[in-house]
Each structure stands twice: as structure tokens, then as C-alpha cells.
Amino acid sequence: MKFVTSRRIRNSFPRYIANYFMYQTAFNKVLSLISSSEYDYVLNIENTREEDLTPVNVVSSLAGHQIASDKDPFYPLISHCKSFTHDDLLQNPYYRNIRLEGCDYGDFKVISVSDRQYEFFLWNDVVCEKLDGLDSFVPCIGIWKDVPASYYVLQDREGNAWMSITFNEIFTMQPSIDEARGDVLTLGCGLGYYAYMVAIKPDVESVTIVEQNQSVIDLFNQKILPQFGDAKAKVRVVKADAFEFIPTVRNGEYDYCFADIWDGIRDEKRYYALRKMCGSEYRGMKMSYWIEKGFLGQIATGVKDVLMEAFALAEQNKDWMQLAAPAKFLRESDQYTFFTVADNMMKDVVIKSMEDIDFYWNFENVKKLYNENYYELIP
16 A cells, blocks of 8 residues: 655644554453453452442453543443343353253263353453544453353363353354344354254244264254254254355355354454355355454454554654554464455555545444455455
8 A cells, every 4th residue: 555644644643543552552451361361350359349340440450540431541441341140141042941061972072161250251242432533442341240150162072162152152143143034054063052043033944054073963963952942843964064065055045144163263264265255145145254243353453554554654753663563573474364354455545634544444444345345355
């Protein structure tokens, strides 16, 4: 891309960058603490009075900054913070009707895992909010208010987790459950959560699960599917690799397809490969990709990094170039596809005004450009 700087840009854009980095530093710190397996924040608040365990106090401690009011630049960190109780999980239809404790079959077993009271987790995808007028991402932080309920985790014999059904999976899958209708195809079986939740819907006629691991199929057929009640008549399982099965789908054979064949946000290459193959619709069926919002958020973050680096280079400003260096290093490491997508999106762009910067800083605009041009953007 080309960045043509002007006096207005020189006066305004550095403030964008400074505010973005200030908030992003706190955002990344909070996420790293919550997601780190080596850091258990519960240990640091065991002697804290319950009335002091408010979202403001807790997130302020995580961020290392006391959030004073909704005018505080760090306030978005708590805007989607929620407390959960034992019953919030158990009232979910799957947990209410499906019992998997001690389930052991073939190469896999299902274990029940419990967090601890006041432990933190991410209950949903990040949410885009305005921070000082600029689009930034906000974490959805959950706190167990009382003694937590146990949730299911599918493990292999080595103890590696293949699939879990936590609040994060429940909330991130819900939009794709709500949209499903007619004949539904789901790529990936897991513990059958998505299959069950759509099979019990009256407007869903059938559910076809594509799964390549025979042990997962056996576990599902022998231990999980029999608990579906009347809904089990809607369900069938096909043993196949998703990338090999999709080309065999006939036009109009399915109305809706939900894909969940990646471990999480870091397993981006499989998402991009399937997105490039299928787009937003494939042979008459609407496509839905698990945690796609998170992947799009990565692209939007990559676009911001491209803008900051281009500004630093155009100005030959060593301070800004130093700030842009980490993003440049990650992109050149060729480990993250989203940087390549962001580079491809911006390669022919010429930035001449603050309005141009505002356009590409906006998440909805980046999402629209990606959806309109994904085939050319994905490597």
C-alpha cells in the first residue's frame, strides 16, 4: 500500500496509534492472564471480600489499572463482563438431557472438569466497540459467581483435549444454531453438541454429521446419540474428511452447513482453506463457520498493523517504526495467514486522508471487503 502523509494526518493519526496501543496493551494482558494455563487468578483473590469482587475491581486488577468510570479509556474491558452460576450451565438443553460422566470408548474418554468459584474465562467471542471513537475489540470475560458446574471435555489416551462444551462453545455456536433450518450439514462431530441442539429444533428436518475419526464416530453412535430421544431419528453420521466430502454435495442437498473442524483461533489455516472452497454459500446451502468473527477480528487487527507500519515508513519515524516492528516480525514469520490476508487487502490501497484511515480502521468495512473479495485475498 502507499501512504501519502499530510499535515492533518501527521497531527491526527499518531493520536489514533497512541490510544490504540494503550488500550491494546491492557486488552492483551487481560486475555493472556485469563487464557494462561500457568496463571490462576483465583489464587490472588481467595482472601478478598465477596462484595469487592465486582467486574470493575476484578478487571482493573487484571489490567493493572483502576477503572474509575465509564469515561475511562479502559472501561470497554468490563462492558461485556458477566457473572455465571451453577444453574446457568445446567439449564442448557444438552447438559440437562445428555449424561457423559465417565464415558469411555475406543481411543477417547469424556471427563468432567470444574473451574473454581470466582475463576475467570472468556464466555464468548471478542466484541467490537468504539474506543474514543475508534473500533477496538473487547473481551467477553466470565466469572463463576458460585461453585461452578462441571463441563464435558473429550480427551484422547494421552490426555489431549479434542473438544469441550464450555460457555465459550455454547455462546459462540448459538448464532449458528439459531440460523439452522431444513436439512443441516455439520462438519465435525465432537461431543455432538451442535448436532443435538439443531436436531431438537422443529424447523430442522435432518442433521448429517461428517467426521473422519472412527473412534469419535463410535463414541457418538454408542454413547451419545441414543440419548437424543426422538431427535435421534433425524441424525446420521458419514465417515469422511470434510475437504473431500464437500465437493460431493449436490446442489440443494442441504439448506445449511456449520463447520467446526479447527481447534480454535490459532488453527486458522483450515478455516481459510474451507472458506476459500465454500464462501458464504455453497451449492444452495448457507455456510456458517465456528468463531468466524474471531478470524475476521484478526484480519481487522492486521489491517491496523499495516496502516501503522505504512505511516511509520512514510514518515521515517523511528519511534513509530519500533512500535510497528512486532507486527512486521509476525507477518514475515509466515506463521499467521491473517497477516497475508490483511496485506492482500491493502496492497493496492493509497491512503491520502484521515477519511481513508477511518474507513480501514472500521471493522464493518474490513469485514465487508473480506466477504466480497475472499477468493482473491486468501492465499
